[in-house]
Amino acid sequence: MSDSFLPIASTGETWAWLCRQLRERKGELALTFAVGLVAAGASVVPVTALGRLVDLVRDDASHTSLVPIAVLVVVAALVGGIAAGATTALVSRLGERILARLREETVGVALRLPGQTLDRAGRGDLLSRVGADVAAVGNAAGEVLPTVISALLLGVLSLAAMFGLDWRLGVAGLAAVPSYLLALRWYLPRSAPIYAAERSAIGARSQLLMESLQGVRTVHAYRLERRHLNSIDDASARARDLSVGVFTLFTRFVGRINRAELLGLATILVAGFWFVRESWVTVGETAAAAVLFHRLFNPISMILFTFDEIQAAGAGLARLVGVGTLPVAPAGTAPLRTAELTLENVTFGYDDRVKVLDGISLRVAPGERVALVGSTGAGKTTVASIAAGILRPSEGTAAVGGVPVDQLAPGIVAIISQETHVFAGPLIEDLRLAAPYADREEAEAALERVGALDWARALPDGLDTIVGEGGHPLTAAQGQQLALARLVLLDPAVAVLDEATAEAGSAGARELEESALCATKGRTTLLVAHRLTQAAGADRIIVLEHGSVLEEGTHDDLVAAGGRYATLWAAWQSRS
Numbered sequence: 138m139s140d141s142f143l144p145i146a147s148t149g150e151t152w153a154w155l156c157r158q159l160r161e162r163k164g165e166l167a168l169t170f171a172v173g174l175v176a177a178g179a180s181v182v183p184v185t186a187l188g189r190l191v192d193l194v195r196d197d198a199s200h201t202s203l204v205p206i207a208v209l210v211v212v213a214a215l216v217g218g219i220a221a222g223a224t225t226a227l228v229s230r231l232g233e234r235i236l237a238r239l240r241e242e243t244v245g246v247a248l249r250l251p252g253q254t255l256d257r258a259g260r261g262d263l264l265s266r267v268g269a270d271v272a273a274v275g276n277a278a279g280e281v282l283p284t285v286i287s288a289l290l291l292g293v294l295s296l297a298a299m300f301g302l303d304w305r306l307g308v309a310g311l312a313a314v315p316s317y318l319l320a321l322r323w324y325l326p327r328s329a330p331i332y333a334a335e336r337s338a339i340g341a342r343s344q345l346l347m348e349s350l351q352g353v354r355t356v357h358a359y360r361l362e363r364r365h366l367n368s369i370d371d372a373s374a375r376a377r378d379l380s381v382g383v384f385t386l387f388t389r390f391v392g393r394i395n396r397a398e399l400l401g402l403a404t405i406l407v408a409g410f411w412f413v414r415e416s417w418v419t420v421g422e423t424a425a426a427a428v429l430f431h432r433l434f435n436p437i438s439m440i441l442f443t444f445d446e447i448q449a450a451g452a453g454l455a456r457l458v459g460v461g462t463l464p465v466a467p468a469g470t471a472p473l474r475t476a477e478l479t480l481e482n483v484t485f486g487y488d489d490r491v492k493v494l495d496g497i498s499l500r501v502a503p504g505e506r507v508a509l510v511g512s513t514g515a516g517k518t519t520v521a522s523i524a525a526g527i528l529r530p531s532e533g534t535a536a537v538g539g540v541p542v543d544q545l546a547p548g549i550v551a552i553i554s555q556e557t558h559v560f561a562g563p564l565i566e567d568l569r570l571a572a573p574y575a576d577r578e579e580a581e582a583a584l585e586r587v588g589a590l591d592w593a594r595a596l597p598d599g600l601d602t603i604v605g606e607g608g609h610p611l612t613a614a615q616g617q618q619l620a621l622a623r624l625v626l627l628d629p630a631v632a633v634l635d636e637a638t639a640e641a642g643s644a645g646a647r648e649l650e651e652s653a654l655c656a657t658k659g660r661t662t663l664l665v666a667h668r669l670t671q672a673a674g675a676d677r678i679i680v681l682e683h684g685s686v687l688e689e690g691t692h693d694d695l696v697a698a699g700g701r702y703a704t705l706w707a708a709w710q711s712r713s
């Protein structure tokens with residue numbers, strides 16, 4: 138599976154998105170910029186004051202003439218300190234807000250993506266975008282960006298100050314720029330592939346480690362320890378060699394930067410010497426220009442050394458903005474007309490090559506309970522997903538009361554799929570996901586209806602017990618009952634149950650069947666039945682084979698007809 142099935146925004150799209158965000162926050166941006174300028178300006182002042190000081194000392198000025206300079210330096214230091222802190226806070230706040238918006242947009246789109254898109258793309262890609270990519274952009278927004286922006290402002294203002302001292306000194310300062318650019322031109326094309334190789338080697342090592350740990354029983358059983366250790370060793374060695382390569386390259390890059398610094402400073406000093414001899418500038422001005430330039434060493438290095446992080450953040454941003462470019466159908470709003478579920482000539486394939494459903498039509502009357510039966514791979518889950526609006530048919534329609542399911546307001550159709558999820562948190566909140574305003578009595582009533590109240594109350598903190606990942610463990614059957622209780626609270630007119638009891642062992646299965654029956658009483662219900670007792674209790678049964686309807690009728694009719702269902706039923710009875 139390609140890891141980039143979800144789109145990645147182009148550079149143009151990413152910039153356009155970023156500019157839109159910044160335009161929306163013009164005021165905040167202007168304030169950040171203004172405070173940043175004050176901070177940079179305040180840090181340039183003491184240096185120019187130093188130049189003035191040198192000239193005063195050379196001219197044997199009186200002690201009192203030094204006082205205003207000392208005051209200026211102290212005030213500039215205070216203002217600079219405050220403004221620099223404020224700039225960092227403002228830039229990170231701006232960055233964090235934009236990032237929060239991006240994360241909300243991405244998750245918002247991801248949650249409304251059609252199931253097929255997510256299945257094809259692989260959830261891993263999406264998870265790495267909202268996880269690792271958000272972290273990379275967050276790091277840039279919170280730490281790298283404030284440094285870079287302050288450094289850029291300081292760089293521009295320092296150059297301006299050098300030109301302000303004397304244009305010739307400014308030109309001498311500019312002379313170092315080409316060496317920096319050359320260093321970057323040497324480094325960037327070399328660093329990108331080696332960093333990418335290092336990242337993938339580290340990824341491969343983690344993958345190997347994870348596989349070995351997850352499959353540790355198999356590894357022990359087949360005595361594969363040595364072989365696994367050897368492969369992990371090899372992968373580690375590759376990652377280590379690449380890391381050493383990255384470090385070597387970086388050290389050589391630092392050498393080039395140092396060379397550029399040396400060249401710049403030497404140019405200013407030599408040129409300054411000449412300018413002083415020609416009486417174009419004073420010694421103090423030359424000294425100030427040299428210190429201004431020297432003070433740029435740190436900021437420039439910071440910008441250059443964070444280039445990789447900025448590149449990673451840029452790539453992450455493009456991946457996040459890319460998710461936002463996916464077309465997502467707006468949530469439906471149509472009200473319920475009648476609770477009749479219909480599928481008409483529905484054709485569907487997970488990919489373009491194989492048709493999984495081939496022109497299926499079925500109808501579930503209001504309040505009717507219809508069971509779908511068929512061998513593995515017949516297409517039952519696919520039909521259920523289409524009926525619930527999780528999958529969209531390639532041809533035909535799935536509708537409730539004549540309205541396509543994707544146009545219906547939320548809460549009219551609900552599905553309990555094979556993967557019922559217990560969300561981490563108090564059990565009662567898990568229930569309230571379906572109905573946020575439900576009170577404790579309603580939640581308890583829902584649990585009671587599905588026969589789960591007794592065990593829920595018996596949990597260590599009753600309904601307030603933390604369940605889900607890291608919380609009190611629930612059995613698979615309890616998880617199913619919780620899902621059924623959520624369905625009761627949501628109170629949909631149409632319920633689709635896909636193997637709601639399949640998880641349970643045979644002892645608990647009957648109890649779960651009973652829970653499912655109670656939860657769906659009075660609702661139009663389409664039920665994927667793997668246990669034929671569930672089908673036998675339904676009003677009508679539809680037998681699917683190879684994506685088409687093979688038989689349809691009541692249990693008694695189908696048994697009497699002696700067809701596929703009758704064979705399945707006979708086999709089921711002899712087994713049980």
Ligand SMILES: Nc1ncnc2c1ncn2[C@@H]1O[C@H](COP(=O)(O)OP(=O)(O)OP(=O)(O)O)[C@@H](O)[C@H]1O
Pocket residue numbers: 256487488493511512513514515516517518519520
């Ligand atoms: N996400 C998917 N991507 C590709 N093919 C899929 C996917 N899900 C199901 N299929 C294929 O579609 C066909 C129908 O699967 P479906 O799960 O609907 O059948 P089923 O009758 O519910 O089977 P089971 O009883 O085993 O759950 C099968 O051939 C299956 O391999």
